Every structure is written in C-alpha cells, then in structure tokens.
Amino acid sequence: MSSGKFKLKFVEKVFIVLAVSLLFFASVDIAKAQGKLISTNGEIIVRSGVIDLDDLSVEQKVAQMIVVAGEDYHVEAWKKLGVGGIHMYARGSAKEFKSSIDSFQEGKAVPYFVSVDLEGCLNPLAAFYQSVPVSQIRTPGDAFQKGLDDGRELSGLGFTLNYAPVVDLDDTIWGCRAFMGTVETKEILAQSYILGLQDTGIIATAKHYPGQALVISDPHKFLVSADITEDDVAPYEYLFRKGDVKAVMVTHVIGSGAVNSHGVPAVADPEVIASIRSQFDGLIITDEIMMLGLKNYYSSTDELYLAVFKAGSDVVLNFNNDPYEIEMMISVVSSAVRSGEVDINRVDSSVTRILEAKGFTVQQ
Amino acid sequence: MHFGHIGLYNLCVYGVYMHEKYLWVVNIALVVVIVIVVLHLSGITFPSVGKVRALVDGEEPMCGVQYNSVFSPVDMSVCCRGASQQLSCNHKSEIVFGVRYDYICSTGHGDVAVYLLNAKAHNECSTLVRMP
Numbered sequence: 373m374s375s376g377k378f379k380l381k382f383v384e385k386v387f388i389v390l391a392v393s394l395l396f397f398a399s400v401d402i403a404k405a406q407g408k409l410i411s412t413n414g415e416i417i418v419r420s421g422v423i424d425l426d427d428l429s430v431e432q433k434v435a436q437m438i439v440v441a442g443e444d445y446h447v448e449a450w451k452k453l454g455v456g457g458i459h460m461y462a463r464g465s466a467k468e469f470k471s472s473i474d475s476f477q478e479g480k481a482v483p484y485f486v487s488v489d490l491e492g493c494l495n496p497l498a499a500f501y502q503s504v505p506v507s508q509i510r511t512p513g514d515a516f517q518k519g520l521d522d523g524r525e526l527s528g529l530g531f532t533l534n535y536a537p538v539v540d541l542d543d544t545i546w547g548c549r550a551f552m553g554t555v556e557t558k559e560i561l562a563q564s565y566i567l568g569l570q571d572t573g574i575i576a577t578a579k580h581y582p583g584q585a586l587v588i589s590d591p592h593k594f595l596v597s598a599d600i601t602e603d604d605v606a607p608y609e610y611l612f613r614k615g616d617v618k619a620v621m622v623t624h625v626i627g628s629g630a631v632n633s634h635g636v637p638a639v640a641d642p643e644v645i646a647s648i649r650s651q652f653d654g655l656i657i658t659d660e661i662m663m664l665g666l667k668n669y670y671s672s673t674d675e676l677y678l679a680v681f682k683a684g685s686d687v688v689l690n691f692n693n694d695p696y697e698i699e700m701m702i703s704v705v706s707s708a709v710r711s712g713e714v715d716i717n718r719v720d721s722s723v724t725r726i727l728e729a730k731g732f733t734v735q736q
Numbered sequence: 737m738h739f740g741h742i743g744l745y746n747l748c749v750y751g752v753y754m755h756e757k758y759l760w761v762v763n764i765a766l767v768v769v770i771v772i773v774v775l776h777l778s779g780i781t782f783p784s785v786g787k788v789r790a791l792v793d794g795e796e797p798m799c800g801v802q803y804n805s806v807f808s809p810v811d812m813s814v815c816c817r818g819a820s821q822q823l824s825c826n827h828k829s830e831i832v833f834g835v836r837y838d839y840i841c842s843t844g845h846g847d848v849a850v851y852l853l854n855a856k857a858h859n860e861c862s863t864l865v866r867m868p
Contacts, residue, residue: 383759397773397832399761400758404777443866462823462843464868487822493803498844499823543806546801546849664862665813692818692864696779 373638406447407695413665413702414454416482420701423482423727424735425720430656437681439487441691443675444472448483449695451476453702457485457533459691462496466529473530483689483730485535486573493548497661501525506537507548512564515551515602517577519568522708526574529685532730533575534720535621535657537562539607540579543575543586550586555603566617575729577657578611579621581648582638585659594666595624600631612651618729619655620648622685636679637666655725657687674704681705681714682699686722761843797857798835803849807832818859819851824868825858841868 380388401408413431425433435454438552440446442458450458458476463469477483488496492505503522510514526534539562543550551561553645566576579585583604584596601711611617622645624637639658648656661667661680670676680688690701726732754762773784783791799815800807810818819825825841832854837852853861861867 380755383756386763387759387766390763390770394766394770394773397777401773440794441866451785461821464844492809493847494818494821494843494848495848496823496843496847498842498848499847500844502846522861545814546803547806547808548803548849596811632774660817663813663817665811691820691865719802 374588375668389490398597404696405447405602407452410449410452410695410699412452415480416454418481418732421731422733423478424736425723426723426736427721430709430716430719431702432683433719434705434709435724436476436482436723437686437719438689438698438701439485439689440688441693442472442476442486443693444475446693446695447475451480453698455484455698456687457487458518459689460496460531461488462498464499466497466500469529477502477530480526480728483532485533485726485730488526488531488532489535490526491536491538491549492518497525499530506565507543507560509551509561509565510553515561515564516568519565520729521568523569527572531574533577533619535579536569537565537576538579538586539611540586541585542603543605545586555606559607562607563611563616563653566611569661570616575618577621577655578608578617580623580625580659581605581608581620582623582625582627582644584625584627585623592635593624595637597625597626597628597670599629600627602630603631608648610652617654618624619657619687619707620652621657621659622648623659624663637686639666639705640676640679640683649684651662651724655687655729656685658685658689660689660691662690662692663668670691673701677701677704678708681708681719684718684722685701686725709731749832759822783863789855793859794836795854795856797860798837798854799857800832800837800852801849802832802852804847807852812857812860815851815853815857819853819858819861820865820867822851822868824850 380532413435416432436456437573438455440450440455440461441458442460473486490503491634492503504518509518538550539558540550551558569576580599584598584600618642622639624639627633627638631644633644638644645656658680709719727734744812797812819841822841823843825839826841830837837853839853839858840850842848842850
C-alpha cells in the first residue's frame with residue numbers, strides 16, 4: 373500500500389476538525405453542567421469544634437448565609453461553593469431522602485442546614501409520613517405532640533431545619549397552614565409546637581413575618597401590599613418574648629401600618645430587619661428570593677442580591693437551579709462586602725449565628 | 737471484514753461509504769451543532785419548549801390550591817414555588833369554577849393541599865423553576 377493512498381481529501385479534513393471540535397466543546401459543556409467549572413471556596417477549618425472567623429474568606433462567609441435547592445445533581449457544585457444549607461423538595465420514600473441527604477453531608481466539616489417546609493397540609497414527606505394538619509390541632513398538648521412527631525421523623529431523615537410553624541393570622545388561600553383560633557390561641561399553639569419540634573433537635577421557624585402572606589391575592593399580581601395590624605405581629609412578639617423559637621422567616625409583602633417596609637418588600641427593608649433584631653437574637657431567614665414577585669421588583673438579580681444582604685437577614689434562600697447563578701450571587705455580595713457596601717461586621721454576626729446554630733463555637 | 741477504504745472513501749466504516757457531497761452536508765450540520773454548543777457554553781441559551789409554548793399560548797395562566805374541596809386561586813409567584821416542591825404533577829384535566837386546570841401537583845396521598853395549574857401556568861413555571 374503506497375503512502376499516497378492515505379491522503380485525506382479537504383472535505384474529510386474539515387470533517388475531522390469539526391468532529392474533534394464538537395467533542396471538545398461538548399465535553400466542556402457537560403463538565404460545566406455538572407458544576408465541574410465552579411470555583412471552589414474551600415472547606416471551613418474546624419479545630420475541635422471551634423471555628424475562627426479570621427480563617428474564613430469573605431466568599432466562605434457569604435456562602436454560609438445561603439440555602440439552595442437540594443437537587444441531587446448539584447451535590448458537587450454546592451460542596452465546591454460551600455453554601456450553608458440545602459432545601460429538600462418532596463421525595464417518594466424515606467430512603468430517597470436519607471440517601472440524598474447523606475450524600476450531601478458526606479465529607480462536610482461544617483454540615484449543611486437541611487431544610488424543609490413541613491407544615492401539616494404542605495407535607496413533602498406525604499408519600500410515607502402523614503402529618504396532622506395544624507388546622508386540626510386544638511390544644512397545646514396536641515401541638516407539642518405534633519412538634520415531637522414531625523421532629524422525630526425529620527431528624528431521623530437527617531433534616532435540621534423546618535420552616536414551620538406558620539403564625540399568619542389569616543390563611544384564606546390554603547386554610548390549613550396556620551393554627552386556628554384567636555390570636556392568643558395561635559400564639560400558645562405555635563409556642564407548644566416549637567417546643568416539641570425543637571426537643572428533637574430540629575430548628576423551628578416562625579413565619580411569615582410580618583404576616584398577611586396567606587391572603588387571597590390577585591393571580592396577575594406578584595407582590596402583595598398589606599396593611600399590617602398589631603394583631604398580625606402579636607404572635608411574633610409573643611414568641612420572641614418566650615425566647616424559645618430559634619428562627620423567623622421574613623416574607624416579601626410590602627407592609628404598611630404596624631410594620632412599615634417603606635414601599636419595598638419587607639425582606640429588603642433594613643428597618644424591618646433591625647426591628648426584628650431588636651427583639652430576637654435567633655436566625656432571621658428570608659423567604660425564597662427567586663419568587664417571581666421579588667425578582668420582578670428589581671431591575672437585575674445583582675440589585676436584588678445586594679438589597680437582601682444589605683437589609684440584614686442571616687440566611688438567604690435562593691432556590692435557583694443554576695449553580696453558576698449562586699456562584700455569581702456569592703461573587704456580587706463578596707465584592708460588596710470588600711467595598712464596604714455590605715457591612716462586614718453584620719456578615720460576621722450572621723455567620724456566627726449560623727455556625728453556632730450548627731453546634732460550633734465561633735471565635736473572632 | 738474491513739474497517740474502511742482509503743482514498744475517496746477514507747471515512748467509511750464496515751463498508752458503508754459516504755460520498756463527498758454527503759460529507760459536506762454532515763460538516764454543515766456539525767458546524768450548526770458546534771455553534772449551538774458554544775453559545776450554550778457562553779451562557780446564551782435557546783428558550784425551552786415550555787417557554788416557547790408559554791409565549792405562543794394566548795391563554796391566561798391560572799393556578800390554585802385545593803384542600804378538603806376548598807379551592808383558592810394563588811398568584812404565579814406562590815404557585816410556581818409551591819408546585820415545584822411537590823412530588824409529581826399529573827397531566828389530568830379538572831374544571832373548577834368554570835376554569836380548566838390541566839395539571840394536578842401533589843406531594844402524595846393523605847391530608848395534603850394540592851396545586852392545580854392550567855397548561856399556560858405549568859409552562860410558565862417550567863421556565864422559572866424545575867417542575868416535578
């Protein structure tokens with residue numbers, strides 16, 4: 373066979389170049405989709421249960437303040453970014469939950485918060501666990517027992533944080549998420565539920581501050597403006613005074629009246645957050661910030677991220693499914709921290725609360 | 737068995753030969769695919785089927801929550817967040833107060849609230865969040 377017979381025609385050379393190029397770009401694209409191109413913020417150093425804040429980079433601090441959606445295909449991406457928590461959606465079995473949570477927590481020196489919305493009639497565990505709707509709870513004893521039952525189920529699966537109880541006074545949409553009765557009854561039932569849930573090691577979250585989040589709204593509008601009454605905030609003030617609840621969730625309602633958010637969503641108003649902080653030293657958690665209403669309120673997601681972080685919440689829920697968007701969020705906020713636009717002392721206080729809630733001792 | 741000829745038919749395998757003009761067609765197709773992949777890589781994505789359908793669908797997005805036979809409409813922001821957390825969305829039509837809903841999303845059986853969405857609402861949510 374002569375060497376001349378191996379000569380490729382021009383069209384064949386083009387084919388080979390194109391095929392190799394496609395293979396290369398497709399491989400990079402797949403690696404990107406799997407989160408392999410995400411920057412690594414590094415694991416936080418823990419020495420005998422003690423974390424020195426000076427050991428943390430700004431990116432590590434900001435990442436700790438973010439809870440993301442716990443989709444299995446993002447295990448690697450979330451570990452690289454070092455986010456503070458994962459939120460689990462419904463699964464078909466206890467085994468599915470457990471193996472997923474285990475794979476997320478594997479090798480983590482600082483574990484994730486593993487959160488869920490188990491509120492009774494919203495039950496992501498419904499495929500295998502029947503939780504009594506809070507609307508059927510009438511006595512403090514039943515509320516405490518429900519807290520215990522929910523907590524035992526959740527802690528057995530590996531959860532650490534439940535976004536419950538709902539203490540909104542009006543639940544006209546679902547009719548089953550908030551306790552029934554007078555303001556005083558709701559306060560006592562919520563407190564009993566919190567005690568039961570937290571007895572099992574699960575952090576309870578009173579939501580949705582300042583109230584009016586479960587009222588029927590116009591399907592064509594995305595942000596609710598509400599006149600907040602003294603009664604709306606009474607359950608929060610009661611729970612703060614009692615001092616047991618470990619977290620509170622702030623919603624996107626634009627409040628006026630007893631809680632004035634000055635024309636912006638409550639979650640983005642520094643005065644609203646400062647007002648909570650003056651009464652409560654636990655975790656202040658935002659409602660999910662990718663909800664259409666809040667997202668559409670700002671001209672860009674960068675603006676949204678900065679508004680929420682500047683307002684002062686400790687934990688920010690962002691269930692965007694794109695790890696690169698979360699990476700961008702960390703980058704935008706970290707730059708703002710470095711430039712002084714977001715107060716580093718405020719960030720340090722939040723990270724301290726988060727790490728302490730995870731059981732670590734924090735040194736400054 | 738031979739693994740390919742040489743010369744004009746260098747790129748043939750198992751005796752299936754590709755003529756030069758067909759190879760040009762393949763090359764053009766490859767260029768198109770590479771452009772799409774590179775655009776995707778650089779963050780420029782094409783709209784999903786759900787988004788395209790939502791755009792061309794003139795219907796109003798409708799969504800509601802049902803618990804113990806009580807139905808309440810909810811805004812799309814609440815709807816998409818809630819529906820995305822369900823275990824499954826079944827394509828099943830149901831008429832409630834004269835409005836047809838095409839998807840029923842729930843976390844399972846028992847005493848739980850379910851989300852009802854029409855096709856437009858489901859498509860809109862699909863463009864924003866991962867829907868079950």
